[in-house]
Amino acid sequence: MDKSKYFRQKLLHWHHTINERELPWKGEKDVYRIWLSEIILQQTRAEQGLKYYERFVNQYPTVQKLAKAPIEEVYKLWEGLGYYNRCRNLHATAQFIAVELKGKFPSTYETILELKGVGPYTAAAIASFGFGLPHAVVDGNVFRVLSRYFGIDTAIDSTEGKKLFQQLAAECLDTTSPAFYNQAIMDFGATVCKPDLPDCLNCPIKGKCTAFEQQLVNELPVKAKKNKIRSRWFRFYLLMHDGKIAVQKRTAKDIWSNLYEFPNEEYASEKEWKAADSSSTELWLKKNNIKRTYQQLSATKAIKQQLSHQLIHGVAVAVQLNGKQVLHSNREWKTVKELKQLPFPKLLNDFLKAGVLELFTWKHTTVNQKT
Numbered sequence: 001m002d003k004s005k006y007f008r009q010k011l012l013h014w015h016h017t018i019n020e021r022e023l024p025w026k027g028e029k030d031v032y033r034i035w036l037s038e039i040i041l042q043q044t045r046a047e048q049g050l051k052y053y054e055r056f057v058n059q060y061p062t063v064q065k066l067a068k069a070p071i072e073e074v075y076k077l078w079e080g081l082g083y084y085n086r087c088r089n090l091h092a093t094a095q096f097i098a099v100e101l102k103g104k105f106p107s108t109y110e111t112i113l114e115l116k117g118v119g120p121y122t123a124a125a126i127a128s129f130g131f132g133l134p135h136a137v138v139d140g141n142v143f144r145v146l147s148r149y150f151g152i153d154t155a156i157d158s159t160e161g162k163k164l165f166q167q168l169a170a171e172c173l174d175t176t177s178p179a180f181y182n183q184a185i186m187d188f189g190a191t192v193c194k195p196d197l198p199d200c201l202n203c204p205i206k207g208k209c210t211a212f213e214q215q216l217v218n219e220l221p222v223k224a225k226k227n228k229i230r231s232r233w234f235r236f237y238l239l240m241h242d243g244k245i246a247v248q249k250r251t252a253k254d255i256w257s258n259l260y261e262f263p264n265e266e267y268a269s270e271k272e273w274k275a276a277d278s279s280s281t282e283l284w285l286k287k288n289n290i291k292r293t294y295q296q297l298s299a300t301k302a303i304k305q306q307l308s309h310q311l312i313h314g315v316a317v318a319v320q321l322n323g324k325q326v327l328h329s330n331r332e333w334k335t336v337k338e339l340k341q342l343p344f345p346k347l348l349n350d351f352l353k354a355g356v357l358e359l360f361t362w363k364h365t366t367v368n369q370k371t
């Protein structure tokens with residue numbers, strides 16, 4: 001039996017008889033829900049995406065409900081998932097489908113691919129799961145399984161590799177039941193042929209797996225580029241006045257676009273960032289025309305957030321301001337209750353969760369450093 005046919009048959013049998021992976025969107029026929037789950041699962045592990053999927057389905061059971069929701073409410077629900085472009089596209093696409101397409105989801109691979117935030121993988125998933133169309137999904141799981149099973153060391157992130165694996169995936173696809181097959185290969189990659197410690201001994205296709213036979217399991221798949229990580233250093237100022245805190249929205253094309261943050265200063269190097277002290281705070285307040293009659297708490301412990309290509313380091317400094325204060329036009333005062341409704345990046349939420357607000361009683365009684 002040829003290698004592709006063997007692969008397909010064994011995989012489908014495994015999915016039918018052994019695979020017990022349960023996820024709420026499996027077997028789903030509602031295209032809106034399929035699309036929602038696929039967008040959430042882009043760059044997110046299924047286990048993490050699960051609670052977000054349930055939240056979204058509960059709050060917005062239809063595409064019309066999602067389309068009508070204020071974008072900030074949608075961001076708030078998305079908070080913690082990262083890659084906020086996905087959230088912006090999700091909302092824009094919901095509006096497009098609800099208004100322009102009168103609530104009817106596009107039903108061909110090509111028209112699904114035209115939707116904002118939908119790439120070839122997501123289009124194939126929606127086309128096969130939602131409409132039974134014969135399109136093979138190719139994601140990280142599929143790259144890994146195919147490169148190991150067929151023993152292919154062409155880089156999966158090269159143009160040549162992408163084309164090659166796409167062809168191979170299409171060749172292996174069971175065109176009579178593409179949804180079943182696609183689910184099988186995704187589950188197989190997630191539970192058997194895992195990135196680390198794949199379960200080769202119990203693997204149903206080990207009999208013809210090249211990587212297993214030639215002891216190449218840990219060498220495959222191959223990636224051409226290593227992610228370069230850029231470090232950035234921030235000092236956030238929690239300006240507190242009259243029971244409120246100053247926030248601003250990040251509007252630049254940068255990390256955390258459209259999320260809220262506290263006014264801050266970014267440092268060019270770790271050395272400068274580490275050297276910052278109360279005189280740096282004073283200087284920053286001056287530059288920002290904020291009255292100097294304040295009391296300041298020492299900076300919090302540094303915390304960090306790993307993004308795909310950046311490592312963000314931050315400390316927070318709480319500054320209680322006295323007297324009349326006029327904020328810069330892009331900033332606004334919010335009560336603690338209002339603050340909790342706003343979408344913040346994970347790093348700032350970590351500060352909030354660590355109780356940085358509780359350091360203040362609004363009566364200046366907890367201040368431990370006066371400058």
Ligand code: SF4
Binds near residue numbers: 148194206211
């Ligand atoms: S034998 Fe191991 S490497 Fe080969 S497909 Fe199975 S789990 Fe993956």
